[in-house]
Every structure is written in structure tokens, then in C-alpha cells.
Amino acid sequence: MVAIEDKLSQVNWDFPDSDTKENINSIHPYPAKFIPEIPRNLIRLIGLPPGTCVLDPFCGSGATLVEAQMAGFPAIGIDLNPIACLISQVKTRPPPADFLDSSISVVEQAKKSKRTAVPKISNLDHWFQRDIQEAIARLLTQVDHIKNASTKDALYLSLSSILVRVSNQESDTRYAAVHKKVDRESFYALFLNTAARLTAIKALNKPKTNEVEIACKNILEVTPMDFPHSVGLVVTSPPYPNAYEYWLYHKYRMFWLGYDPIQVKNQEIGARAHYFKKNHQTEHDFRRQMRNVLELLWAVIVKGGCICIIIGRSIIHGRTIDNASMLTEIAGEVGFTSVGNISRQISSSRKTFNLSHANIKTENILVFRK
Numbered sequence: 001m002v003a004i005e006d007k008l009s010q011v012n013w014d015f016p017d018s019d020t021k022e023n024i025n026s027i028h029p030y031p032a033k034f035i036p037e038i039p040r041n042l043i044r045l046i047g048l049p050p051g052t053c054v055l056d057p058f059c060g061s062g063a064t065l066v067e068a069q070m071a072g073f074p075a076i077g078i079d080l081n082p083i084a085c086l087i088s089q090v091k092t093r094p095p096p097a098d099f100l101d102s103s104i105s106v107v108e109q110a111k112k113s114k115r116t117a118v119p120k121i122s123n124l125d126h127w128f129q130r131d132i133q134e135a136i137a138r139l140l141t142q143v144d145h146i147k148n149a150s151t152k153d154a155l156y157l158s159l160s161s162i163l164v165r166v167s168n169q170e171s172d173t174r175y176a177a178v179h180k181k182v183d184r185e186s187f188y189a190l191f192l193n194t195a196a197r198l199t200a201i202k203a204l205n206k207p208k209t210n211e212v213e214i215a216c217k218n219i220l221e222v223t224p225m226d227f228p229h230s231v232g233l234v235v236t237s238p239p240y241p242n243a244y245e246y247w248l249y250h251k252y253r254m255f256w257l258g259y260d261p262i263q264v265k266n267q268e269i270g271a272r273a274h275y276f277k278k279n280h281q282t283e284h285d286f287r288r289q290m291r292n293v294l295e296l297l298w299a300v301i302v303k304g305g306c307i308c309i310i311i312g313r314s315i316i317h318g319r320t321i322d323n324a325s326m327l328t329e330i331a332g333e334v335g336f337t338s339v340g341n342i343s344r345q346i347s348s349s350r351k352t353f354n355l356s357h358a359n360i361k362t363e364n365i366l367v368f369r370k
């Protein structure tokens, strides 16, 4: 049997030519998302025992789930963030047959409809022009009437993916308010373009299975009883302490779609907000949280199954935290054996990795076996 370390060494994990512009992973922005080659190659090289499934307990925008599906393995994804779960659902479900027609009809109805009350959202006038607020509210009212859940989700996703572009926010990664030339017509046109693009991309995707389950939950509250299948392989990238703020990135998307971003913030592991307050969190809190997660993974994975964790370092109040070494230590304490550790370069063109405060240039792929 070829050792995992030898199998991993067959691949250049930097994937300098990775281009996700026109594939399923490009349908919605997401910070620190996988390039698909990472889960694809881990699933291909390590595999999983028959009758088991792939798990990503921090599935984000669902790259691992899509790759498991493409390889023909059932998958389970868990994430706290409802926008992450929406993206993962739409990416992994069969494309709804009536989606394009529905997108056209909701726009027609929204244009014809009467003035619609805009939901009470904090600081809305700062981030959205009044005209655009009204157009979004009208469109949402029409989408809310759609009966088919898959069609409705695909419509919500099309709207969510363009919300920053039609807002005053400079870009997905810059939180300054600027003036942009958007009006109601261009908003509706952008929505229709996005729906058409989603349809075209979904038509190219040919998964070998549709067995994917997604749970929108705090992983620290999940128990082994919540798992419908036995797990044979985990491929995941956990949040890093004091690095990204997934809740903040999607704050207005959540407000518009009726979720509570503050509740997500409070439960989000690693969020910078927890590291910059009185009695702030420390690396010890992160260690405790990751230990809970690794104990859960130990309980649900079959003997011989592997967990792959992709993680970089972070900086907390000027101190560098070597998260990969910390996780290796915890995994050993829980009972796992380390069978692989690869360091990879993160391409400087990956905008969602540009964190001025952390300067993350490399990350580690850690593999542990039960």
C-alpha cells in the first residue's frame, strides 16, 4: 500500500494555473474559499471506504461537497453561516427546470408592483441608494411567493451574489462607501444576467450523485447523533482565529434575506470581533473549540478514515499563532495519527485571501488517520 505522504507528493499543491472564473465555484463570492483542485485531489488520492461519505464541517461555499459529488461520493456539509448554506445548496442540487422563466417573471412582476415597504435594516441608507433599496424589496417580495424551494433558493442566490455590486460598498473586500452608477434598470438587468449565468454553469456540471446533505448549524452544538451516514473522509478548512469575518462579509446579504448577522457573529469561531473587545478571546479559546470539533470528528469517522485540514497561521495582538502545529497537537491528543503535512503557497492574486493584518502567504494541508 502506498503511504499517504507519498501519494500527496505526486501533486504540486500550489496549483499556480487554477482558474475558477467560469466554473460552479464562481457563482457567488466567498472569502477564503478552496480552489477546487485541493478537495478534488485529496478525495482522489486518499479515497474513502465503501458505504461512507465525505464530510466538511465548515463547508462554506461547498467546494468539498461539489468535488465529492463529482467523484460519486455522498457528502455532508455543515456551516453556521446561512449564506454559506444557501450557496452550498444551490451548487449541489439539480438545476430547477423553471428557474430561468421564474427569474424573468419575478423581475416583470417587481417592475409592475406597487411601492413596497423596505425592511428596517441598520445603516441601510449609508450602504444602498433609496432607489435600489426599493427595487430589492420589490424583487424579494416576488421571490417570496415562489413555491418550489430549489427555484426560490436559486433566485435568492442570484440576488445575494449581486448585492455588494449594487450597493455603495466599494467591493466585497473593501468596506468603504463610494458612489456607483446603478439604477433600478441596471439592477434588474444584472439580476437576470446572473440567473442566466448560473443556469449555463449548472448545465455544464454533471455530478455523479445528488446525495448531499447540508445543515446550517453551529458545529460546536452538533453531536454524533446528528449524522445520518458514517463518515469515511473529512476535507475541511476551519476558520482561523482573528482572521476572516464571514459574518461581516455577508452582513447585508443576511439582513436582506431575513437572517440575523449578529447571532452568526456571536457564534462564529475565529471572528476578529471576539479578539478585540474587553475580555477578548485568545488562542486558548480557539484550541478548546478545535478540540471539541476534533473529538466530534473522531466520534463520527470510521476506523482507517482520514481527516484533511487546510489551515494557515494567524496573528493575535501582534503574536503569530502557528495554527497547523496547534491542530497537529490536538489531533494527536484526541487519538489521530498524523500521516501527511504539506505546505503550499497561496496565490497572491486570490483577493479573498488578502488580509493586510495577517499577511497569509502559505497554508498547510494536514492529514490525520483514525
Ligand SMILES: C[S@@+](CC[C@H](N)C(=O)[O-])C[C@H]1O[C@@H](n2cnc3c(N)ncnc32)[C@H](O)[C@@H]1O
Pocket: 030, 031, 032, 033, 034, 057, 058, 059, 060, 061, 062, 063, 064, 078, 079, 080, 081, 084, 217, 218, 219, 220, 236, 237, 238, 239, 246, 267, 268, 269, 270
Ligand atoms: C475557511 S471557511 C470555509 C471555506 C470553504 N472551504 C469554501 O471552499 O468555501 C470557514 C467556514 O467556517 C464557518 N464557521 C465559523 N464558525 C463556525 C461554527 N461555529 N460552526 C460552523 N461553521 C462555522 C464560516 O462560516 C466559514 O464558512
